[in-house]
Amino acid sequence: MMSAIFKYFRDLADGISAIWNRFWFGTREPHTLGLIRILSGLLALYFVGSFTFDLNTWFGANGILPSETVWRLTGESEFSVGGADSVYRWSYLHLVDSPVMLMVVHFVGLLVLLAFTLGLYSRITNALSFVVVVSYIHRAPVIAGMFEPVLAMTLLYLCFAPTGAVYSLDGYLRRRRGKENAESSNNNTAALSANIATRLLQVHTAAFVLMMGHAKMTSGTWAAGNAIWWLIARSESRLVDLTFLYDSTVIINMMTHSVVAIEILFPVLIWIRLSKPLFLGVTFVAWTCLVLLTGQVAFYAALMVACLSFVDPARIAALFAKRSESS
């Protein structure tokens, strides 16, 4: 009897171990991550670039959020964190508040993000891009929205991957130097780190979507089926006016419950081969509708970019190959 129990647990451990290793420690082509690098780089450029004309307004000594105000809001102090209720938000932007220095630091940050987007010294610029983006978020957490956590998460995980292996200036320069011909760069770039980074991104994205679904389920407006009307009725945020649906209770309830259902099912169905393409499509359509209702363009764009991690690198490579052939 005992030996049967031991055998069961040994088999269980072996099975889990095999699944775990297969999931995390294979190799993977970096084409999907290369595309995600470009798109998340553009989003990061937009995020940081959108501060360009407001640097002094937000971060200046006479701005809305000087460091002292942020420390008071977050419970931190300039030199110490670690109290019972402290938070841990680092930012190099706390070190500068003069208009000139702010502008200099800002443009250096933008250059880093541009280099990352283009895939130049991508290993270094990827890590630096994460530092730049998080510094802006931590400098003013009061004005951070839903977009920032998704962008920061994507940039963090890309740091572990060879994102500059394809679709990058790094790759172009390598080919020009003759160290690598075009054929080998396309066919022999599979890497363990690309797989680990992809998996980290996939699991965290699925967790984000599950959290969104869970938050909706526990919220009165979503559980009662009225949340879509709530979004429709926000006159200043919405991109389209659907108030003519005011008497369509069934449609509003169905739309609300569908969004919740999609976000709850996403973390399950996205892992199943047959349902994945369909579910990715359904999710993208649902989020595009939410963009129109909420005006949260950057947030849903960042989520969709993170969701691209579920797309097979072969499909991305084929897509780019087709485009280059046709051009």
Next chain:
Amino acid sequence: MLSESTIQPCLVESHSSYSTAGFERSKLGFMTEDSPQSSPGQTAQSSSAQTSSVWLGLISLAIIIHFFFVFAVLFSASDPISLTQVRMARRLRPYTQLLQLNPAGDLGGPLDQGDLRGGPQYSLTDAMELDVDHRIEILEDGKDENLESDWMLVASSRSHVSERFKRYQRLAWSIHYLTVVGDNDTAALLIRGIAKSELEAGRRPRFIRCRTHVLQSRDELELGINQDAWDSIFFEEVYRAATVIDQHDNVEINKLDPAGQVARPTAKAGE
């Protein structure tokens, strides 16, 4: 240091079960379309394999710890949560906040003071409590406070879709939130910042107010009344302050109660 060349020798599986064109496919039905091209296991050998398995073990441990932290804080982001979740998420916060992996601010109820630390929208979900459009408006010196057209929306020139505009909406949300939880001093600190930045831009604000844009009611639309969402009845003032600016451009903020009376001095320049 861990390098791919250290690990990969033990990861090269026999590819006989995989197919074509540089991108192999696993034959398993589950989790396959994006399965890695090679998997560990049955492969190599000897000392390099043993070294690699140590590294794989360490990486596995790091992944498990990392996601334990991430999941613990992510699922503390919406009510209701247990006291254990609150305590655990607080303990793990040094790690998750350092990496901005925790969109949650503090871990109390939706109107807990600490929520501001992570920004207003910590659960990545719209249509939550207080989740209506907010706006900050100023009235310059010499303008009539009873004339709606004299009030100026801060950042009105920016596209409402842009992050530049949405940051002001979130700031207004924060001021509203601080007022709800009774932290008028911190709200005044933010209002003073707005006054100072307006001064920098060459405008002298006499009053600053924060208003919410109330949602249209389906019942009223059905009855055919209050159909214009931009009518003044749809705006609710949640905060108003008078600004006192001296000749050195020092700013003092006096919160006004709904009747327009000075509540009490709340923030002075140089505090």
